[in-house]
Every structure is written in C-alpha cells, then in structure tokens.
Amino acid sequence: MPRICVIPGDGVGPEVIDACLDVLFVLDLNIQFEKDIVGIQEFKKSGSYMTTETLDSAQNADAILFGTLTTPSDPAYVSPLLLLRWNLELYANVRPVKCLNPEFCMVPLDIVIIRENTEGLYGAVEREIDDKIITERVISQKACKRIIDFAFNYAVENNRKQVSCIHKANVLRASDEMFRNMFYGVGVNFAFYNKIRSNDYYVDAAAMHLVLNPENFDMIVTLNLYGDILSDEAAGLVGGLGFAPSANIGENNFLFEPVHGSAPDIAGKGIANPTAAILSASMMLDHLGFGDKADLIRETLVDIYADKENWTVDVGGKCGTKEFTSRLIKEIENKQASL
Ligand code: ATP
Numbered sequence: 001m002p003r004i005c006v007i008p009g010d011g012v013g014p015e016v017i018d019a020c021l022d023v024l025f026v027l028d029l030n031i032q033f034e035k036d037i038v039g040i041q042e043f044k045k046s047g048s049y050m051t052t053e054t055l056d057s058a059q060n061a062d063a064i065l066f067g068t069l070t071t072p073s074d075p076a077y078v079s080p081l082l083l084l085r086w087n088l089e090l091y092a093n094v095r096p097v098k099c100l101n102p103e104f105c106m107v108p109l110d111i112v113i114i115r116e117n118t119e120g121l122y123g124a125v126e127r128e129i130d131d132k133i134i135t136e137r138v139i140s141q142k143a144c145k146r147i148i149d150f151a152f153n154y155a156v157e158n159n160r161k162q163v164s165c166i167h168k169a170n171v172l173r174a175s176d177e178m179f180r181n182m183f184y185g186v187g188v189n190f191a192f193y194n195k196i197r198s199n200d201y202y203v204d205a206a207a208m209h210l211v212l213n214p215e216n217f218d219m220i221v222t223l224n225l226y227g228d229i230l231s232d233e234a235a236g237l238v239g240g241l242g243f244a245p246s247a248n249i250g251e252n253n254f255l256f257e258p259v260h261g262s263a264p265d266i267a268g269k270g271i272a273n274p275t276a277a278i279l280s281a282s283m284m285l286d287h288l289g290f291g292d293k294a295d296l297i298r299e300t301l302v303d304i305y306a307d308k309e310n311w312t313v314d315v316g317g318k319c320g321t322k323e324f325t326s327r328l329i330k331e332i333e334n335k336q337a338s339l
Contacts, residue, residue: 002288003032005061007054007080010039011262012272013067019274019325020065020281026329026336027293029285034061038080040070050080058084059253063284066257067277070264081257085117090248090255091143092150093117093227094283097234097244100275101305104239104315107214112160113234114151114219115227117248119143122224139175139223144182150249151221152190163187165200166222166230179223207233231259242273242314245280247287256284270320273312275301278328300331 006021008014021033036054043049058064064084071079084090093115099105125136151163165183167176180200187198201209203226209216210233222230235244241260248255258276266272278297285294304310304327311317312324319327 001030001032002062003034003060004284005058005064006033006035007038007058007064007066008035009067009080009262010041010070011068011264011267012260013039013069013262015267015270015272015321016258016274016277017065017067019321020277022325023278023297023329023332024281024285026332027285027290027296029290029293031288033065038069040072040077043072043077049077050083054080055083055087058255059088062254063287064253064255065281065284066255068258068260068262070262082122084255085248088250088253088255089118090250090253091116091118091146092249094154094247094249095227095231095234095244095259096279096283097231097238099238100243100302101239103308104311106237107211109210109214109217109234109238111214111217111234112154112158112219113227113231114147114154114221115231116143116147116223118224120224137175139179141178141182144179145186148179148183148186148221151219152186152194152196155196155219156190156194160196160219162197162199162218163190164206164217164220165198166203166206166220166226167200168203168226170202176223183221203230206230210234211237235259239315240273242275242312243279244276245278245283247280247283254284254287256280256287270322271313272321273314274321274325275312278325296332296335300328300335304328304331 008017036057038050038054069081095113098110099108119138121137123136127134155163165180167180169176169180190196235241244259246257246259258280260276282294282297310319310327312319
C-alpha cells in the first residue's frame with residue numbers, strides 16, 4: 001500500500017490539505033496517510049524547522065502531499081520546502097496551467113511549465129562587499145541537461161507537441177546561452193523521432209506573449225526564477241493562484257503542492273480556494289497509478305465550476321473552502337454511483 005507523507009504547513013496550508021484529504025477519502029483508495037508537522041509554529045516551539053524524523057518520513061514515503069509555508073525574515077530559519085527540494089533532489093517542478101472555465105480566465109491557456117528546481121538564485125548565497133551585495137546564481141550543465149531531457153520526455157508521454165525554452169541569453173551570454181544551446185541540442189532528436197517542435201523566447205517577450213498570444217505556447221522549459229514568475233503570471237490568466245497545482249519530481253522522491261504560498265491575508269477565514277491543492281493531489285494520484293481517479297476529480301472540477309453557484313470567493317463566488325469541498329465531494333459521489 002503506498003504511504004503518503006502529508007505536510008500541511010502554515011497559513012492556508014492546513015485548510016486546503018484538509019480539503020484534499022476529504023476528497024481523497026471518498027475515492028476509497030488503498031493509500032496510507034501520515035501527517036508530519038513542519039512550519040513556523042513548530043520552529044517557534046522547538047527551534048527546529050525540520051526534524052530528521054520528518055525528513056526521513058518524507059524521504060521514505062511514496063509521495064509527499066505538501067501544503068504551504070510562511071517564510072519569516074529570521075535568518076536562522078531555512079524553508080523546509082527548499083530543504084526538501086535540495087535534500088531529495090526534486091529537480092523538476094511541473095506546473096500545469098489550465099483554464100477550468102472561460103468565464104474567469106483571461107485567456108484560454110492549457111500549458112505546462114517545467115521549472116528547474118535546484119539552482120539559479122534559490123541557493124540565496126549573498127555576500128556584501130563595500131556598498132555591493134553579490135548574489136550567486138549557479139547554472140550547471142548537469143542541471144540544464146536533466147531538466148531539458150525531463151521536459152521533452154514529459155512532452156512525449158503527455159502528447160504535447162511543442163516545447164519552448166525561456167531564457168535571457170541576450171544579457172546572460174554564458175549561463176543562459178548554454179541553457180539555450182543545450183535545449184536545441186536535445187531538441188533535435190525529439191523533433192526527429194517524436195515530431196516535437198522546439199523554439200525559444202527571451203523571458204520578457206514570453207511574459208508578454210503569454211497574455212497576447214497564449215496559443216504560441218504548449219510547454220515551457222525554463223530556469224528557476226523565470227519559472228517561478230511565469231507560472232504565477234500564467235495562474236493569474238486562468239483565475240489566480242487558487243487554480244495552480246504543481247509536482248516536484250526527483251529520481252526517487254515526489255512532492256505535490258499548490259503553487260501558491262501560505263496566503264496570510266486570508267488564512268483562518270475559511271475562504272481559501274482548495275482547487276490548486278486538489279489538482280496537485282490529482283497529479284499525485286496520476287503518479288501513484290490511480291489515473292482514472294485523478295481524471296474523475298479533474299472532470300468533476302470542470303463540471304462544478306460550470307455552475308456559478310459553486311464558485312469560490314477568489315473568482316467572485318460565495319463558496320468557502322468547506323462548502324466548495326463538500327459540493328465537489330457530493331458530485332464525485334454521484335458520478336461514482338452512476339459508474
Ligand atoms: P509566498 O511568498 O509564500 O509565495 P505570498 O503571500 O507572496 O506568499 P501567496 O500566499 O501565494 O503569496 O498569495 C498571493 C495572493 O494570492 C494573496 O492575495 C492570496 O490571498 C492569494 N491566494 C493565494 N492562494 C490562494 C487560494 N488558495 N485561494 C484564494 N486566494 C489565494
């Protein structure tokens with residue numbers, strides 16, 4: 001039986017993860033869930049941002065279902081999410097962005113952003129020299145090759161037709177040019193054997209085209225910071241962060257989490273949209289071999305968003321987290337009963 005390490009985290013994390021667990025429960029899956037506590041409250045209590053027991057539990061699980069974290073300005077605190085990404089080498093961040101209802105989408109996006117997850121500026125190594133602060137940005141050949149291979153293989157497995165490389169090689173002529181060159185080196189074979197097109201954009205132009213010409217994109221592969229920013233932009237185009245799921249993939253470990261943060265402005269109010277977390281749980285079900293159940297969740301989400309009465313607060317509706325989740329569950333149960 002697969003074992004899932006569940007880490008709700010801070011802010012809206014526990015609210016949206018509870019919603020996920022309620023939905024997973026009605027699917028009657030043979031899965032074991034184990035909750036682990038990390039986050040700011042635990043740090044205040046014990047001084048530890050992640051115990052070795054939690055790290056072991058995450059490392060040995062078949063998948064990790066992760067909520068959200070608040071990152072305090074205290075320099076003694078290291079984000080447990082970044083620790084997991086580094087320690088478990090979760091190198092590929094997969095962020096599908098899909099419009100569930102044209103009424104709250106600005107553009108009809110259906111794209112997948114693949115973000116390099118281990119390098120770039122996220123090492124946060126900074127040093128001060130005189131009046132300057134120098135920030136390290138590491139881009140290695142190994143990580144570029146690994147993420148580009150991953151993106152093209154994902155395209156083949158998921159029947160995608162085009163991968164776009166997003167970079168800033170006109171300014172960063174060593175690092176980003178290397179990334180672009182490696183992309184076309186790998187892309188040649190995929191174009192030949194799998195008919196997958198490849199092209200590239202500067203990141204600033206890509207940000208504009210996402211809004212004006214979304215049909216230009218099918219899949220994007222990009223470096224860490226560009227991927228972080230573009231995926232929030234893309235989420236904004238399909239209703240906001242409440243609709244953006246993600247998977248963090250490594251060789252042996254797999255973590256699923258909503259793209260959004262802990263949303264302190266709405267935490268505890270019962271109005272967080274759990275859709276991003278539920279879609280992340282669906283990606284987890286795909287990974288665990290329960291693709292039919294994952295499809296059932298996704299289809300039911302589209303169905304219930306078709307009725308404005310079911311809309312969540314972030315898209316102008318009245319449903320809070322619990323109300324929305326119970327409506328979704330009811331519809332899933334109806335569908336299961338009619339199968
Ligand atoms: P972080 O630094 O962790 O990314 P943040 O505060 O910068 O945190 P988010 O927490 O992602 O970013 O929130 C950005 C905005 O999106 C906030 O206004 C928040 O309320 C809103 N938001 C985020 N998640 C949700 C959600 N699930 N439902 C509704 N609104 C959300």
